Amino acid sequence: MGIGDDCAVVVPQSKDLLLCSDMLVEHTHFETSYFRASDIGFKSVVVNLSDIAAMGGIPKYVLCAVSGPKNFPIDEVLEGVQMACYTYNADLVGGDISRSTEIVVTISVVGTSNNLVPMLRSKAAPGDSIVITGPTGRSSAGLRSLSKKGQRPEHPSEVELAHLRPKARVTAGRVAAEFGTKAAIDISDGLALDLHRVADASGVGFQLERVPFVSPATAEDALFGGEDYELLLFHPDGELLVEMLEEVLEGTRATVIGKVVEDPTTRDLQGEPLLKRGYLH
Amino acid sequence: MGIGDDCAVVVPQSKDLLLCSDMLVEHTHFETSYFRASDIGFKSVVVNLSDIAAMGGIPKYVLCAVSGPKNFPIDEVLEGVQMACYTYNADLVGGDISRSTEIVVTISVVGTSNNLVPMLRSKAAPGDSIVITGPTGRSSAGLRSLSKKGQRPEHPSEVELAHLRPKARVTAGRVAAEFGTKAAIDISDGLALDLHRVADASGVGFQLERVPFVSPATAEDALFGGEDYELLLFHPDGELLVEMLEEVLEGTRATVIGKVVEDPTTRDLQGEPLLKRGYLH
Known part of the structure; x- marks a missing residue:
C-alpha cells in the first residue's frame, strides 16, 4: 500500500492545507453485524471528507490506518476506502495495517483551501x-x-x-x-x-x-x-x-x-x- | 485539542510534502504493565517521525487519534504526544478521541522535504x-x-x-x-x-x-x-x-x-x- 517507501511524497498546488484525522471504532461507531468491511472503510473516509467540506476545502490526500482481528478482511476495508477516495477525487497515498481485537480505522486527510478563506x-x-x-x-x-x-x-x-x-x-x-x-x-x-x-x-x-x-x-x-x-x-x-x-x-x-x-x-x-x-x- | 474547528489550517513553507501514518495497538505493540500512557503517546509520534527522518525530511504537523477504555488516561497519552512534538519541533494540530477496549493510537505526520530530493x-x-x-x-x-x-x-x-x-x-x-x-x-x-x-x-x-x-x-x-x-x-x-x-x-x-x-x-x-x-x- 502507498508507494512502498516510508512516506508518501506529494506536491500540493495550493498554499493553505487543511488537516484532519478521525477514527471509527467497532462497538462505538459500528457493529459488523450490519456493517460490511467495505462500508466501514467507505464511511471512515466520508466522515473525514465531511470535515474538509465543512471548511469549504477540497480533499487531496488520504492516509489510512486499519487494525482488526486475524480473520477480519482488512483488504475489504481498503476497498471501501479506495472507493470513497475515487468517489471524491482524493488520492490514497499510504497508511498502516495492524492487529487488534476490535476493528479500528483511522483516516487522515490533507485538503486544500484553494486559496479561499476557510469557513469557520x-x-x-x-x-x-x-x-x-x-x-x-x-x-x-x-x-x-x-x-x-x-x-x-x-x-x-x-x-x-x-x-x-x-x-x-x-x-x-x-x-x-x-x-x-x-x-x-x-x-x-x-x-x-x-x-x-x-x-x-x-x-x-x-x-x-x-x-x-x-x-x-x-x-x-x-x-x-x-x-x-x-x-x-x-x-x-x-x-x-x-x-x-x-x-x-x-x-x-x-x-x-x-x-x-x-x-x-x-x-x-x-x-x-x-x-x-x-x-x- | 486542535483549533476547535473541523480541520486544522496550516501554511507550509515548502513545495514537497511527506505524509505518513502509523498506529500502535495494545497487546500488539505494547503492554500497559510496562508502558505508561505518556510513553505510548511519545513512542507513537517517534515511530512516525522516524519515517520522515528516513526520507531526509523535516516533520511539521502532527495529527493524533487515540482510543482507549473508560478509565484509561487519554490525557496522559496526549501529554506524551505533545512532549514528542515539542522535542522534534513539530506542531500538534488536531485529532480525535474515542472509546475502545484496547488502546489504539494513530499518528499522522505531514513533513516537508525542504525542496531536497527525498531518500528512497x-x-x-x-x-x-x-x-x-x-x-x-x-x-x-x-x-x-x-x-x-x-x-x-x-x-x-x-x-x-x-x-x-x-x-x-x-x-x-x-x-x-x-x-x-x-x-x-x-x-x-x-x-x-x-x-x-x-x-x-x-x-x-x-x-x-x-x-x-x-x-x-x-x-x-x-x-x-x-x-x-x-x-x-x-x-x-x-x-x-x-x-x-x-x-x-x-x-x-x-x-x-x-x-x-x-x-x-x-x-x-x-x-x-x-x-x-x-x-x-
Whole structure:
C-alpha cells in the first residue's frame, strides 16, 4: 500500500492545507453485524471528507490506518476506502495495517483551501440565514432500522444507506465558500448540538423556523440524531445561496431553516428553546 | 485539542510534502504493565517521525487519534504526544478521541522535504557504503528486560528507555540528505530485514563487515530485533558521511558497516549469508 517507501511524497498546488484525522471504532461507531468491511472503510473516509467540506476545502490526500482481528478482511476495508477516495477525487497515498481485537480505522486527510478563506464555526453573524444542504435524521433512522434487523440487508433502504454509506457535501461546501459563506459546520452529532456549537463559537443566538426531515425519520431524529453529514451554512443572503446550491446538489434540497440573532441566549425552534443535546460517541 | 474547528489550517513553507501514518495497538505493540500512557503517546509520534527522518525530511504537523477504555488516561497519552512534538519541533494540530477496549493510537505526520530530493529505499547503488547512525539491538534488549520485570521501573535502564522512549534520527536524516545520500531506511523491523528490503527495492546485494551493538544487547538483538529506529544510509563516501554525522549526532556513533554490491544474490555478513528475518508485528 502507498508507494512502498516510508512516506508518501506529494506536491500540493495550493498554499493553505487543511488537516484532519478521525477514527471509527467497532462497538462505538459500528457493529459488523450490519456493517460490511467495505462500508466501514467507505464511511471512515466520508466522515473525514465531511470535515474538509465543512471548511469549504477540497480533499487531496488520504492516509489510512486499519487494525482488526486475524480473520477480519482488512483488504475489504481498503476497498471501501479506495472507493470513497475515487468517489471524491482524493488520492490514497499510504497508511498502516495492524492487529487488534476490535476493528479500528483511522483516516487522515490533507485538503486544500484553494486559496479561499476557510469557513469557520466562529464566523456566524447576526442577520445570517441558516442554510442546510439537505434533510437530517436519515442516518439515525437507518441505524434504528439496521439495529432492529441485526444484519445488513441485501438491498438497504435509503435511510439504511444514509447510515452505512453517508455522503460528504464537498461540492456544496466548496460552492458555499466561493459564494462568500464565512461560517459552517457539518452535522456529525446532530443538528441541535452542532448548531449550538456554532452559536457558542460565534457568540450569537438563533431562531429556527423549520427542520426538514423525511419519513421514516422523525423530528427527534432530525434534531438530535447524528451522522447525517449535511452542512449548516451561515450566509447573509440565504435564499441566493440556496439557489447556487440547487445547481450543484443533485437529488437533495438545500433550505433556509432560520436565522442568526445577536442575543446568544435566544436559541429557539419555533419560539421554544432548542435543547443542547446530541448524538455523542 | 486542535483549533476547535473541523480541520486544522496550516501554511507550509515548502513545495514537497511527506505524509505518513502509523498506529500502535495494545497487546500488539505494547503492554500497559510496562508502558505508561505518556510513553505510548511519545513512542507513537517517534515511530512516525522516524519515517520522515528516513526520507531526509523535516516533520511539521502532527495529527493524533487515540482510543482507549473508560478509565484509561487519554490525557496522559496526549501529554506524551505533545512532549514528542515539542522535542522534534513539530506542531500538534488536531485529532480525535474515542472509546475502545484496547488502546489504539494513530499518528499522522505531514513533513516537508525542504525542496531536497527525498531518500528512497530503491536508490542504493553498487559501491555505496552502508552507514548506520548508531548501535542496534537496544530496543529488543529493553523489551526483554521490561517483559521479565512485568512493570515499568521507576528509573528505566538505557535499553529499557530505548524501547519505551525511542529516538527518531531526524537531524541525521536531514544531514544525510543534504550531503547527497540517495537511499535510506529506518530500522523498525530489524537491521537484517530492513537491509534486505533496501536491497530488494534497489536490485542489489550487500556485504556487511560488522554490526555494532552494546551490552546487554546481543548480536541476535542487533541483527533481528526491531524498533531501534536508527537509520541505514547508503552513500558513495561512507567515511565522509560518518564525519558529517558525528558533528550532529550527540551521544551516539555513526559507523560504516559494509558496502553495496552489484550481485543481488550476495547478501552476506562476514562472508556468511544474512537471513531475511526480522521483528514483525
